[in-house]
Amino acid sequence: MTLDQIQTLIxxxxxLGIWLAIVAACVVWMVYDLRTSNSxxxxxxxxxxILTVLYSGPLGVLIYRYSGRRQITxxxxxxxGFRSVAHCYSGCGIGEILGVIISVGLFAMGNFWAAIITFSLAYFFGFAMNIGPMMQNGMAFREAFKGAxxxxxxxxxxxxxxxxxxDLYLGGQSTMGDALFWSSLYISLSLGLLAAWPANLLLIHYGLKGGMGDPRDTDAAAQAHCH
Structure with a gap:
């Protein structure tokens, strides 16, 4: 399938409206499950x-059910690896969405500057979402920064x-008024998530990351809430 055919399809x-309705239903289920079964x-x-599901809909739900609930066997x-990449993804998604809207949607910048701005914002928010849980568990900012x-x-x-x-490849010259602009953004987010999962597996395997804790450990979770 050629690029033109893919762009026509999405x-x-x-x-896009059907996809957004599915995402909304997934987010509602996620909030309900977190409040009733995994508070x-x-x-x-x-x-x-919640952000992972907002970006990736059913894929986010599958990842959460597989790795993020206390009901896992x-x-x-x-x-x-999935819990680790979800932290990165939740923040990076915010940065990527803002970056694409600012650089491409509002100012119609070329690919180079769009990539620089989007990456910078994604890095900032992604890193913040990763050191946040460390600080919530009582770790000092400097220590959390160095460790992550x-x-x-x-x-x-x-x-x-x-x-x-x-996103830049699929979106082409589309603007915020085109369905292609938003469809490309959604597709790129999920592909980025899947691409980073193997990297996180290796990082955890070699002791550079910890996997963000076992969701079945309710005692540790309770202690985290106290900080």
Missing amino acids: DTWTG HIASIMQWVW TDDLPRK FVAESISIVVMEGVAITT
């Missing part, structure tokens, strides 16, 4: 999951390298 307001999860992590490296800098930089570079490239 450049439809009807399709022990720390507040920052709850927002991580076991915890392993793949699940830790290398690992999160690697994760964010992989995620945003794929996401920004995909």
Whole structure:
């Protein structure tokens, strides 16, 4: 399938509207599940999951059900990898959306400056969402920053390298008034998430990241809420 064919396929307001309705339903379910079945999860992590679902809809729900609930049967490296990448994703998504809207949607900048602005904002928000839980657990800012800098930089570079490239490639010359602009953004976000998962697996495997805690550990979660 050629680029033109792909763009024609996703450049439809009807399709985008259906997708947004699915995303809205997924977010409603997520909030309900967090309040009724997983309220022990720390507040920052709850927002991580809500944002993940907001960006990726059913894919975010599947990742949450697989790795983020206390109802999971076991915890392993793949699940830790998804929890880790979700932290990065929740923040990076905010930055990427703002970056694309500002650079492409409002100012119609070229690809170079669009990529620079989008990456900078994604890095800032992605890094903030990763050190936030550390500080919520009582770690000092400097210690949290030093502990997360290398690992999160690697994760964010992989995620945003794929996401920004995909968005600029698929979006072409579209503007905020085109369905293609928003469809490309949604697709790029999810592809960035999937691309960064293997990187997070390696980072956890080699001890550079921790996987953000086992959601079945309600005692640890309760302690996090107290800080």
